[in-house]
Amino acid sequence: MSVIEDDFDFIVIGGGSAGCLLANRLSADAGNRVLLLEAGKVDSYPWIHIPVGYLYCIGNPRTDWMYNTEADKGLNGRTLRYPRGKTLGGCSSINGMIYMRGQARDYDNWAKLSGEDAWNWDNCLRDFMAHEDHQKLDGGGDPKTGDNSRFSDLHGHGGEWRVEKQRLRWDVLDSFADAATQAGIDKTDDFNSGDNAGVGYFDVNQRSGWRWNTSKAFLRPAKSRPNLTLWTEAQVEKLTFARDENGALRCSGAQVNRKGQTVSVTARRETILSAGAINSPQILQLSGIGPAALLQEHGIEVLRDAPVGENLQDHLQIRAVYKVKGTRTLNTLAGNMLGKAMIGAEYLLKRSGPMSMSPSQLGAFTRSDPSQTHANLEYHVQPLSLEAFGEDLHDFPAITVSVCNLNPTSRGHVRIRSNNFRDAPMISPNYLATEDDRKVAADSLRQVREIMSKPAMQPYQPEEYKPGPQYQSDEDLAKLAGDIANTIFHPVGTVKMGRADDDTAVLDPHLRLKGVSGLRVVDASVMPEITSGNTNSPTLMIAEKAARWILASQ
Template sequence: MTEAVVDEGRYDYVIVGAGTAGCVLANRLTADGSKRVLLLEAGGSDNYHWVHIPVGYLYCIGNPRTDWMMKTAVEPGLNGRSLIYPRGRILGGCSSVNGMIYMRGQAADYDGWRQMGNVGWAWDDVLPYFIRSEDHHAGKGPLHGAGGEWKVARQRLSWDILEAVQDGAAEFGVMPREDFNDGNNEGSGFFEVNQSGGVRWNAAKAFLRPALGRPNLRLVTQAMTECLVLDGKRVAGVRYRQAGALREARADGEVLLAAGSINSPKILEHSGIGRPDVLRDLGIEVLHESTGVGENLQDHLQIRTVFKVTGATTLNTIANSAFGKARIALQYAFARSGPMSMAPSQFGMFTKSDPALETPDLEYHVQPLSTDRLGAGLHPYPAITVSVCNLRPESSGSVHVRSRSPDEQPEIRLNYLSAPRDRDVAVTAVRQARRIMTAKALERYRPEEILPGPIHETDEALLERIGDIATTIFHPVGTCRMGADDASVVAPDLRVRGLGGLRVIDASIMPRIVSGNTASPVVMIAEKAADMIRNAA
């Protein structure tokens, strides 16, 4: 017996996903009061205190209230380990659970997109969209905006040990940099963050809340999108489940898929859009062949090196006592400062694994703390973590559905370290981190390597150890690749090739991963997409 479908009416635009991109789209498209917009979110409200307290990411990752609770397939390059793969399932999406670091990437990233045939996506084309949203702490200038929705702040605490790392890096030519976001991020500095007054500033606060009072915007939470509705070669609506009922909303204009690099290809495949072999093996009718769906998955793999230090104040020494924890709580309660206002990483460096490279290919996230793994207890001794990741990995993977059930998570295969160059860069990165920690500026702290451990010295031994300790830094992109070629999923206007009425607008459209954190590039993508949609209408 066929299940009854509740008719939820017609809209100009139906947006799937109230994450970073979806919140931007909802704001921009409802600014025209004549356009009716439906915004669907599988998760719930972001009215949860751990979302807004910066250190609360530790309590949002692995929490079904805020996280899709995904895991990767077993990774051969990581010695057979499967990783947790957090994705935000809440208003604001990953901007509600991420590290809050404001980073655009390098001008060369976007110029590279243009060189691949993506007209309109070069650095000079996208910079105005970064600036449009920005409310930068330094005010308006040639490279930054003021008064926009996306707040960019300085961090509200400092650590002597991190300043010593900066001084030490300068001894090896990694010089301080005032602005990581001017198109060339080479150098060292303290990360800017998406916060306001020591509180997380997610996309829901920035873009969605100001639009919720508009009568032409309807938000539906706990709405699990099952598939898109096709009328021939046109996407005409969305079918979703909410409050136990199967519902369908129609789009007279366009359906905008903004579910992220994992869920956007999943929804396409459940709709019969994708690789025929993947769909047929699961008994899903092929309605539109698009061989790139779910392919080209890229991510940044971080290698955590840990150094025990002497005579330095770190979070380990503060938070491992009852007095220290009380002091931390009071600092945040009364001044919105202290460790509870911390982003996961405070200090960063962008360097090259090979001097012959034109732009940095390594990013460091340096933290005044250490653990065995994310979410584990702090070590009982003072220590710092010097994480480093390859910004432009050659390894790529895929994400594909495993069954016909929309409730089952897809198979996520990253294929980390499968490319020979990625293995070489990983070993080089660890050696570079070790070298920086030998700087004269750090001698008084007597750094002692804990991870990966000084006994791992040969390239072979280091690579084996990297397989034990490396983990994702949560930057999946590329699974609905934008391109000018027929194999790309979307064209440069983000329309799905061969279909009418459908665009994909999220990190999945990136043809190549950017050289930095990915949240603010997604804001830019959505800003640019909103302009393209309005111009087309």
């Protein structure tokens, strides 16, 4: 097998959310020669671009890495499907399209944990706004009041990352929002002000009814630049390293399997690893950077003993299903061929209706109990139900009220299974491992019941189908959470950034690998703690900030 060598200024590994933005920013200077590597194919698969197409992208090897977790004790021994995007755009090509920043306190806490003020909310807000293009600012003013001064202080317009209101509503979801208000949750029209407490419809990353992924947003405008090289179907086997005359370790580039051929590429300035919270630690471990005992077990030379792959955090959502009466739900609307044909025709003609849906339309953020100092729960409410993701809709009208603990205290890990880059890593989220997480799970299910009991929902005669009203004790509800809960696809934290004296941190506050020059990690794996909401847009913010740091480094 031949080996081809080539030199670049920057190598970006991973053409997902962070990688597409980085490729755009780094190649904006014509003097920088940039290589972007993506293990998947181009994002030409039609279902990527139709919002409801996530149903056909998740669990599809054309667009998904097809990972599964190890058997999880907190889930009563179950394993979960663990989707990760494998195409240009990465997870932004298969995710729920929800635009969510999290809470200001998340970033202020990152600043404290890292000792770097650049991570506080005010500074991160600038990076969110730098690439945002919010529909509400089209035309410059609020259609009702003409004044958008407060909104424009918090949101951007004219950037690459399009944010729009959803293109449909449901009576039963409007009633759920009213019931939540009756339960003490105020309504909100902006989850992204730094305090996301409230109930309302999610903003989504769509443009005129089409999914807006990071490949369209950031890569498409840069593809014609002669200094940007894009390789798809190019999976990194390992990073390569060299030592200087003093023995200091420097990342020199990567060894890449490109359509069956091994290719060595070198980076004069930096190699940036943006393969995500699962693949970035896998690549580092395969390259000799990780827990020494793990690497030695698989016959890999230990270049640096570091806690790579530890600190895995994820949002576990508990799916409560309620049968309803006297209202439209997707179960009944799409329950026959005529209904499906009408749904297809509406999307074809108007780019609206169920085919324009994100997986979750209505959201809510609130406290699991009054002792909490902030909203620690997120609801995703859907006008549909099914036994498990990927299965057929139920044949009765129903809604699903999914709720997740935003700040789990359980920690898992990602570890290589072998020294073969083709072997999927072992993913162990370790859900519901702490008493705090089990209590929040039980409290959240009780809160769902409280909301569903409010007057606004009574016209629909809601009947609890899952988990079932017979389960009442904390112990029962926590066990039931393990039986019915699923990942909401937000893994983070496996290549943690932090202070120099933090032995659990792999990276310094500027995302450089400690003890190794020429290597930075820029993706969701760097988060020291998970954000209080969906994680795609925070990953873009991280990449925006990192791009400035990388360009400023000489």
